[in-house]
Amino acid sequence: MMNGSEPKKAAPGGDTLQAMIATDKSALFTDSTRATYAQALIDLIDEGRPVVLVEADLMKSAGTAPVQQRYPERVIDVGVAEQNAVGIAAGLADMGLIPFVDTFCVLLSRRCADQVWMAVAFSNMNVKLYGLYSGFTTGTNGPTHQSLEDLAIFRSFPNMVIVEPADCKELREAVRAAASYVGPVYIRSVRGDLPGILQENEPDFEIGKAALLRPGGDVTLLASGIMVPLALQAAEELAAQGVEARVVNARSIKPLDEDMVLRCARETGAVVTVEDHGVIGGLGGAVAEYLSEVLPTPLKRIGVRDQFGDAGTFEWLIQKYGMDVPHIVAAAKHVISMKISSQGGPRNESSGTASSR
Numbered sequence: 001m002m003n004g005s006e007p008k009k010a011a012p013g014g015d016t017l018q019a020m021i022a023t024d025k026s027a028l029f030t031d032s033t034r035a036t037y038a039q040a041l042i043d044l045i046d047e048g049r050p051v052v053l054v055e056a057d058l059m060k061s062a063g064t065a066p067v068q069q070r071y072p073e074r075v076i077d078v079g080v081a082e083q084n085a086v087g088i089a090a091g092l093a094d095m096g097l098i099p100f101v102d103t104f105c106v107l108l109s110r111r112c113a114d115q116v117w118m119a120v121a122f123s124n125m126n127v128k129l130y131g132l133y134s135g136f137t138t139g140t141n142g143p144t145h146q147s148l149e150d151l152a153i154f155r156s157f158p159n160m161v162i163v164e165p166a167d168c169k170e171l172r173e174a175v176r177a178a179a180s181y182v183g184p185v186y187i188r189s190v191r192g193d194l195p196g197i198l199q200e201n202e203p204d205f206e207i208g209k210a211a212l213l214r215p216g217g218d219v220t221l222l223a224s225g226i227m228v229p230l231a232l233q234a235a236e237e238l239a240a241q242g243v244e245a246r247v248v249n250a251r252s253i254k255p256l257d258e259d260m261v262l263r264c265a266r267e268t269g270a271v272v273t274v275e276d277h278g279v280i281g282g283l284g285g286a287v288a289e290y291l292s293e294v295l296p297t298p299l300k301r302i303g304v305r306d307q308f309g310d311a312g313t314f315e316w317l318i319q320k321y322g323m324d325v326p327h328i329v330a331a332a333k334h335v336i337s338m339k340i341s342s343q344g345g346p347r348n349e350s351s352g353t354a355s356s357r
Helices: 016-023 033-046 064-071 082-094 105-111 113-122 135-142 150-155 166-178 224-238 258-268 283-294 314-320 325-342
Strands: 029-031 051-055 076-078 098-104 128-132 160-164 183-186 193-194 211-214 219-223 244-250 252-255 271-278 297-304
Touching: 016 113, 029 033, 033 051, 033 064, 033 128, 051 082, 064 105, 064 211, 064 244, 082 105, 082 113, 082 325, 105 113, 105 128, 105 150, 128 252, 135 314, 150 160, 150 183, 150 252, 150 271, 150 283, 160 211, 160 271, 166 183, 166 252, 166 271, 183 258, 193 271, 219 258, 219 325, 224 244, 224 258, 224 271, 244 258, 258 271, 271 283, 271 325, 283 297
Parallel strands: 051 076, 051 098, 098 128, 128 183, 160 183, 219 244, 219 271, 271 297
Antiparallel strands: 029 193, 160 252, 211 244
16 A cells, blocks of 8 residues: 555566666676575585574575575574574574574564564674565565665664675675674675676675775765665766766665765765665664764765555666665755855865866
């Protein structure tokens, strides 16, 4: 059901991920998150790590059947009982094992909120939560399956670490980083293929650290997860209009890379956050909270604005909710104009922002 009285529209077809890939085939590739996650777990077990997989009747959906086939003694399938899965994982962690629990983001965050709070976060257990089907990537399954609040829920839990890989290379590294980190970790991911955006010479994934993907001095686009390729595409369009946008992959939501955020705010003077999540409590909320205390900066948050979702393709949904490339470009121009206005008028070239903007 849609909010308000707006009539329901048919959701057009389209594959945004394929469109992203088509923009630069020489730099982008596709990989399956499900296969990547399963192989990352197998690699850790091969190395002798005490990893245990706790499933909730999603072995096929999560793509973890290869783990079951190779290491059946390391897999516990509790059936359709996600809350039990979290409780069992906490018990396994108390025994010195490293349990990974995977299910849909909405189930981990909304259905299991109390179990995660009590058994994992409050108890500071070494449990790893892998949420798939994030944000609008659930598509035509509709609002009940869309996780637009999971970051807000888990960010409010002390002891929780939250990361959101942007491609499968980063996902492999995030799983390994989570296994090495002692304490609760939530990995937010999509289910399906992702375009590769990271170059081999870029720094490996590290909890608490963002990654600079593109330099620029006029505005910063801070994006996470599946929205990172859209931010890069928006930066290309802005560059064609004479605006140099810096793009940062904010892959660690909590802890936030405050040093990177502060440096970008100081050097560009304008920030846009881009996320497949509600603007309340997610990446945009974290950045706004931090900058409001240390360096108030013109800021625009791209995300869902205090609404429930709708059913449709990912491409249609991000258009409907103002999260696609044209909206990112418009937001960047808006914060640049705010920056110029707050400075009392156009700045000269030596100050870093062209007076014509």
